[in-house]
Amino acid sequence: MEREVDVIVIGGGPVGENAADRARAAGLEVVLVERELVGGECSYWACIPSKTLLRSAAALRAAQRVDGAKQAVTGGLDVRAVLARRDYWVSDWSDQGGADWLESIGVGLERGHGRLDGVRRVVVERAGGDMVVYRARHAVIVATGTDPVIPPIDGLAESRPWTSREATSVTAPPTRLVVIGGGVTGVEMATAFAGFGTEVTVLARSGLLSGMEPFAGEAVANGLRGLGASVRLDAAVERVERTTADEVVVTLAGGETVTADEVLVATGRRPRSERLGLETIGLEPGDWVAVDDTMLATHADGNAERPWLYAVGDLNHRALLTHQGKYQARAVGDLVAARTLGRPEETAPWGAHVATADHSAVPQVVFAEPEAVSVGLTAAAAERDGRDIRVADVSFASVSGAGIHADGYEGQARLVVDAGRGTVVGATFVGSDVAELLQSATIAIVGEVPVDRLWHAVPAFPTMSEVWLRLLEALGRPGTADAAASADGDADEADESDEAAA
Numbered sequence: 001m002e003r004e005v006d007v008i009v010i011g012g013g014p015v016g017e018n019a020a021d022r023a024r025a026a027g028l029e030v031v032l033v034e035r036e037l038v039g040g041e042c043s044y045w046a047c048i049p050s051k052t053l054l055r056s057a058a059a060l061r062a063a064q065r066v067d068g069a070k071q072a073v074t075g076g077l078d079v080r081a082v083l084a085r086r087d088y089w090v091s092d093w094s095d096q097g098g099a100d101w102l103e104s105i106g107v108g109l110e111r112g113h114g115r116l117d118g119v120r121r122v123v124v125e126r127a128g129g130d131m132v133v134y135r136a137r138h139a140v141i142v143a144t145g146t147d148p149v150i151p152p153i154d155g156l157a158e159s160r161p162w163t164s165r166e167a168t169s170v171t172a173p174p175t176r177l178v179v180i181g182g183g184v185t186g187v188e189m190a191t192a193f194a195g196f197g198t199e200v201t202v203l204a205r206s207g208l209l210s211g212m213e214p215f216a217g218e219a220v221a222n223g224l225r226g227l228g229a230s231v232r233l234d235a236a237v238e239r240v241e242r243t244t245a246d247e248v249v250v251t252l253a254g255g256e257t258v259t260a261d262e263v264l265v266a267t268g269r270r271p272r273s274e275r276l277g278l279e280t281i282g283l284e285p286g287d288w289v290a291v292d293d294t295m296l297a298t299h300a301d302g303n304a305e306r307p308w309l310y311a312v313g314d315l316n317h318r319a320l321l322t323h324q325g326k327y328q329a330r331a332v333g334d335l336v337a338a339r340t341l342g343r344p345e346e347t348a349p350w351g352a353h354v355a356t357a358d359h360s361a362v363p364q365v366v367f368a369e370p371e372a373v374s375v376g377l378t379a380a381a382a383e384r385d386g387r388d389i390r391v392a393d394v395s396f397a398s399v400s401g402a403g404i405h406a407d408g409y410e411g412q413a414r415l416v417v418d419a420g421r422g423t424v425v426g427a428t429f430v431g432s433d434v435a436e437l438l439q440s441a442t443i444a445i446v447g448e449v450p451v452d453r454l455w456h457a458v459p460a461f462p463t464m465s466e467v468w469l470r471l472l473e474a475l476g477r478p479g480t481a482d483a484a485a486s487a488d489g490d491a492d493e494a495d496e497s498d499e500a501a502a
């Protein structure tokens, strides 16, 4: 017998949970299907554990950078306490809290593996082996996330490599760790383990953090080296062999070897869509699910006649970040409710039911040493986009708030401005504790605030936010000679004007 509900959500990670919440808040009957833990990868094996593994050492380093405080730091990191704090934040890998929350908001929880079975039909295989079939009166929202990629490197799959799951759920840090991949996961996990005292070697095939401005990856590579890690750029891994239970040997092109206790693979993600029944609705199993700005799966059977299948979060490959997936989920949950209840749809750019920001204003914080944070376009991406840009580069050395925050503060900031429109299209900050600066830049980009108006958004003295003033000075004050001068070229000779302004 089929059970009928208004909306079925497959995948109870942060994104699926939010979609279910929004649809339910509008009064729809919603069931959420989850095969592992309610809360998903982010809560148990990604964002939350990785950030708790990083935070204690970062706090310790922060104290060590401030004279008067550093004298009070008389011991090292208590790794056991760090791991216990991580365990608390992942609720010892119990999702009771998540399940209780779903119950409290009236969303039904179906535990099992969900798969599509034709238009608006979902089959759930429960753990015990029995099946239950659901029919959605209105919509199915898929939010099944991603798995790590294990690249086809000779011997790697057989050498029991760690993925982000083993790294974030570690119970005893290894003495030596090799990290393959210089993206966000590789960099953050290398930082965390270096903080624990593990001998870390990062093997990156190009620079670190290639999606960011080049100076971000350079600063993070230097920071990792400062923590005692070895960072090998342009390193091609040819072969991996587990020689004993606690030893793995990684061979690079050219024959050099690196020996470690564990090898962590952090080389990207692939969609969890292989056993999702995509073939029953005209899509390809194993592929990312392509969507439009309303998250409607563009090529799914039946969607053209009456929209029903939406894909949100990592699975649609728009932005593999929890906050961006949750943003999509809020839009979709509300859109499905509007469509079901016959309310107006707001699907024009920046409307309530579209995820417009995915294209131009995705913020990301890399919790490394130093932090590297960005939103919007890099200078190179803006140029590829055919924009006429101006770039302002400044050092935090000229920001009093930064100097007070930490002795000898080092950091760098960049604004990318669309010269034609006079608005910010990208921002990058690198330095200790810059994460909280990011939202100001996100608001400037999403609000399309004219740069001239930003002169009236006065940063408080003496905070790190005064970096905004330095960036504006580098671009030139409206109506003055320096504006005309800096408009003639890039503003990255900013350091001189910083000194003048300091």
Ligand SMILES: Cc1cc2nc3c(=O)[nH]c(=O)nc-3n(C[C@H](O)[C@H](O)[C@H](O)COP(=O)(O)OP(=O)(O)OC[C@H]3O[C@@H](n4cnc5c(N)ncnc54)[C@H](O)[C@@H]3O)c2cc1C
Pocket: 010, 011, 012, 013, 014, 015, 016, 033, 034, 035, 036, 037, 038, 039, 040, 041, 042, 043, 045, 046, 047, 048, 050, 051, 112, 113, 114, 115, 143, 144, 145, 146, 164, 168, 185, 272, 275, 276, 312, 313, 314, 315, 319, 320, 321, 322, 323, 324, 325
């Ligand atoms: C190490 C690491 C650190 C990260 N740190 C951050 C960070 O600090 N900030 C940030 O924004 N992002 C971070 N990310 C990215 C973030 O984890 C993802 O963007 C986020 O988890 C995506 O959420 P999701 O709900 O789409 O997928 P997931 O969190 O993967 O959840 C999907 C859920 O669907 C379930 N599922 C899958 N298939 C089925 C099925 N067929 N039937 C039933 N259930 C199914 C899974 O069990 C899972 O619970 C990190 C990623 C990694 C790997």
Ligand SMILES: NC(=O)c1ccc[n+]([C@@H]2O[C@H](COP(=O)([O-])OP(=O)(O)OC[C@H]3O[C@@H](n4cnc5c(N)ncnc54)[C@H](O)[C@@H]3O)[C@@H](O)[C@H]2O)c1
Pocket: 151, 180, 181, 182, 183, 184, 185, 186, 188, 203, 204, 205, 206, 209, 210, 237, 266, 267, 268, 269, 319, 320, 321, 364, 365, 366, 367
């Ligand atoms: N703080 C955060 O927001 C955070 C933290 C971790 C992960 N994430 C998200 O999770 C996603 C996955 O992160 P990730 O770091 O696994 O993927 P990624 O795509 O960010 O980086 C993967 C890296 O591995 C490299 N690589 C690929 N194949 C390789 C090979 N064969 N040998 C050596 N290097 C190879 C790539 O060049 C790239 O630099 C990202 O989109 C990221 O945004 C976010």
